[in-house]
Amino acid sequence: MLAYIGRRALLAIFTVWAISVLSFAIIQxxxxxxxxxxxxxxxxxxxxxxxxxxxxxxxxxGLGQPMYVQYYKWVKLIAGGNFGMSMEWRRxxxxxxxxRLSLTVVVxxxxxxxxxxxxxxxxxxSAVRQYSLGDYAATFVGFIGLAVPNFLxxxxxxxxxxxxxxxxxxxxxxxxxxxxxxxxxxxxxLLKHLPIPALILGLAGTAQQIRIMRANLLDELRxxxxxxxxxxxxxxxxxxxxxxxRVALNPFASTIGYxxxxxxxxxxxxxxxxxxxxxxxxLLKSLIAQDMFLAGTIVLLLGVMxxxxxxxxxxxxxxxDPRIRLENT
Amino acid sequence: MATKPDxxxxxxxxxxxxxxxxxxxxxxxxxxxxxxQLTWWRFHKHRxxxxxxxxxxxxxxxxxxxxxxxxxxxNASEAQRSLMPPQAVHLFDGGRFRPHVYAVKGAxxxxxxxxxxxxxxxxxxxxxLFAEGFEYRFLGVVPTTRHLxxxxxxxxxxxxxxxxxxxxQGRDLWSRLMYGTRISLTIGLxxxxxxxxxxxxxxxxxxxxxxVADTVIQRVIEILRSIPTIPLWMGLAAALPRDWxxxxxxxxxxxxxxxxxxxxxxRVVRGRFLALREEDFVVSARLVGCxxxxxxxxxxxxxxxxxxxxxxxxALPAMIISETALSFxxxxxxxPAISWGVLLQQAQNVQAVALSxxxxxxxxxxxxxxxxxxxxxxxxRDAADPYGR
Numbered sequence: 001m002l003a004y005i006g007r008r009a010l011l012a013i014f015t016v017w018a019i020s021v022l023s024f025a026i027i028q029x030x031x032x033x034x035x036x037x038x039x040x041x042x043x044x045x046x047x048x049x050x051x052x053x054x055x056x057x058x059x060x061x062g063l064g065q066p067m068y069v070q071y072y073k074w075v076k077l078i079a080g081g082n083f084g085m086s087m088e089w090r091r092x093x094x095x096x097x098x099x100r101l102s103l104t105v106v107v108x109x110x111x112x113x114x115x116x117x118x119x120x121x122x123x124x125x126s127a128v129r130q131y132s133l134g135d136y137a138a139t140f141v142g143f144i145g146l147a148v149p150n151f152l153x154x155x156x157x158x159x160x161x162x163x164x165x166x167x168x169x170x171x172x173x174x175x176x177x178x179x180x181x182x183x184x185x186x187x188x189x190l191l192k193h194l195p196i197p198a199l200i201l202g203l204a205g206t207a208q209q210i211r212i213m214r215a216n217l218l219d220e221l222r223x224x225x226x227x228x229x230x231x232x233x234x235x236x237x238x239x240x241x242x243x244x245x246r247v248a249l250n251p252f253a254s255t256i257g258y259x260x261x262x263x264x265x266x267x268x269x270x271x272x273x274x275x276x277x278x279x280x281x282x283l284l285k286s287l288i289a290q291d292m293f294l295a296g297t298i299v300l301l302l303g304v305m306x307x308x309x310x311x312x313x314x315x316x317x318x319x320x321d322p323r324i325r326l327e328n329t
Numbered sequence: 330m331a332t333k334p335d336x337x338x339x340x341x342x343x344x345x346x347x348x349x350x351x352x353x354x355x356x357x358x359x360x361x362x363x364x365x366q367l368t369w370w371r372f373h374k375h376r377x378x379x380x381x382x383x384x385x386x387x388x389x390x391x392x393x394x395x396x397x398x399x400x401x402x403x404n405a406s407e408a409q410r411s412l413m414p415p416q417a418v419h420l421f422d423g424g425r426f427r428p429h430v431y432a433v434k435g436a437x438x439x440x441x442x443x444x445x446x447x448x449x450x451x452x453x454x455x456x457x458l459f460a461e462g463f464e465y466r467f468l469g470v471v472p473t474t475r476h477l478x479x480x481x482x483x484x485x486x487x488x489x490x491x492x493x494x495x496x497x498q499g500r501d502l503w504s505r506l507m508y509g510t511r512i513s514l515t516i517g518l519x520x521x522x523x524x525x526x527x528x529x530x531x532x533x534x535x536x537x538x539x540x541v542a543d544t545v546i547q548r549v550i551e552i553l554r555s556i557p558t559i560p561l562w563m564g565l566a567a568a569l570p571r572d573w574x575x576x577x578x579x580x581x582x583x584x585x586x587x588x589x590x591x592x593x594x595x596r597v598v599r600g601r602f603l604a605l606r607e608e609d610f611v612v613s614a615r616l617v618g619c620x621x622x623x624x625x626x627x628x629x630x631x632x633x634x635x636x637x638x639x640x641x642x643x644a645l646p647a648m649i650i651s652e653t654a655l656s657f658x659x660x661x662x663x664x665p666a667i668s669w670g671v672l673l674q675q676a677q678n679v680q681a682v683a684l685s686x687x688x689x690x691x692x693x694x695x696x697x698x699x700x701x702x703x704x705x706x707x708x709x710r711d712a713a714d715p716y717g718r
């Protein structure tokens with residue numbers, strides 16, 4: 001079991017490394033180096049950067065040195081918690097990102113949670129009542145969920161909310177809580193706003209999970225041990241929940257690893273459409289303004305966040321599934 | 330390929346009649362059918378997939394004949410016709426079949442300064458088949474000015490036809506949608522072919538040789554799959570130089586999308602290689618002295634070609650969605666290029682959509698295309714292995 005977790009952790013470290021290289025590439029891609037664009041930016045707002053300051057910055061980021069040295073210096077700075085300056089906001093990147101990252105986590109986790117809460121009972125229902133009206137309805141909704149890109153879904157819901165109820169369903173906070181300090185009331189306000197973005201983000205995943213759950217459970221339900229359990233006089237609920245559901249749950253858990261990156265990806269665009277205060281809109285703005293330190297950092301942090309989430313799900317899987325535990329000892 | 334046994338009968342000319350003979354002939358037919366035939370038969374039974382296949386073919390016909398189906402120059406803007414709602418088509422005129430639209434008069438509301446349009450039922454504009462319009466080359470070869478439909482005197486501002494309304498710049502949405510279909514669907518196709526090359530080469534290498542190469546490639550795939558792709562695409566797409574031409578951007582976007590989309594294809598190819606490597610016919614091919622290339626391309630690849638086609642079809646919707654999403658955000662294709670995503674950009678703002686809901690119409694083909702490709706891919710995947718169950 002430890003060996004398995006160790007292997008996953010190793011892979012996670014490699015993934016983080018790959019993400020860091022890609023983020024670094026994004027920072028490096030635009031023409032000109034950081035300092036020249038920094039000076040240009042400062043000049044456009046009227047302030048002057050002295051030669052000395054420019055030189056210091058060049059040394060700090062190792063500009064002019066080979067790429068791998070620059071990369072190394074950048075990683076070293078990041079390890080120390082220094083993500084560089086955001087050119088557009090002229091504040092440290094960490095300050096600009098602020099609580100947006102945690103809100104991204106909140107939205108993503110809520111979507112993942114909702115995926116499970118919805119997919120589990122619906123999947124079980126669809127399998128137990130195969131070919132019933134409810135099963136067909138679930139399948140239909142599932143196909144819609146898979147086929148409609150989530151940002152379009154967000155757009156349609158926003159439009160419907162606007163025309164039918166004259167309500168703005170976007171955002172994560174009501175107006176009065178937007179810039180308020182954290183309090184219980186603000187948390188409650190957040191919770192009230194969370195379901196719609198979570199539903200939009202989670203729908204595609206839910207659709208997929210329902211299909212997986214249904215197929216797995218159908219396979220299990222046909223096995224002789226289910227008949228035995230039933231013959232022994234167990235109640236129907238017990239027959240289903242006690243064994244087949246637990247077995248069918250398994251691949252269900254193992255797909256989190258693929259669902260999470262998908263949700264995080266989707267949250268970027270959906271946030272833009274719904275106007276959520278996550279890192280999504282910030283990323284787009286920074287990319288358009290070529291504020292590459294901010295953009296690169298966001299890509300990096302999103303990636304790392306996803307990797308951590310995936311690692312947690314891997315560990316969960318080991319905990320749920322004894323076969324993996326035994327296989328790798 | 331083994332020679333067909335002489336027993337092979339054409340079932341349609343079977344001399345014996347009766348249910349038994351038919352059943353026997355049917356069995357005979359299945360025994361001697363080639364793999365492709367079996368696959369086709371199995372696919373044929375999947376009705377939704379067949380219907381989706383027809384939809385997909387329809388989409389690609391639009392790609393070919395976009396300029397023929399469009400009736401207005403997609404980039405001709407006219408401030409006088411900004412945000413005009415779709416004009417309803419009336420099929421009958423006084424009991425006779427004569428499709429026409431009413432002329433529309435635009436005026437500015439003195440209170441809100443919004444342009445309002447009023448249809449005039451007395452002024453009927455007949456819709457003509459094969460009407461004259463802007464000049465283009467049909468299928469890129471034949472220069473012509475004929476379009477499928479249109480109205481006489483297309484330049485007269487009072488005589489217009491806007492089946493799906495116009496956008497903010499007064500450009501005809503229907504015509505733009507036709508051109509957008511062309512770009513959105515070809516970008517998916519080109520992207521998927523690039524992914525296919527990467528997937529087949531890397532997946533094949535991984536599956537055929539195994540060992541260290543396999544481990545490394547599998548880990549790379551796992552890493553790529555655990556990275557959230559959209560932020561990455563956005564970053565890469567935003568770094569494209571602003572002064573690039575439409576074609577350069579188009580190609581660059583395609584490459585970006587395909588670079589991250591090959592993993593699933595590689596997984597399928599690897600799986601097939603692993604499954605086939607120890608099959609009798611592959612071993613015997615090797616034993617009779619076939620070279621490695623011959624073993625792979627003459628014996629192995631044809632037997633899982635259908636799987637590759639299915640996986641490719643299933644990979645297409647993701648490509649289409651990615652392009653649409655990137656362009657929607659303003660990071661993908663940029664105007665004057667037209668794609669579904671570029672068209673949807675005008676629908677980004679809720680207020681705009683609430684006032685002119687027809688701006689959301691480009692979402693419809695996206696959804697239909699994605700669904701059609703998914704169903705088609707599902708059907709193909711089920712049919713890909715005609716020997717199972």
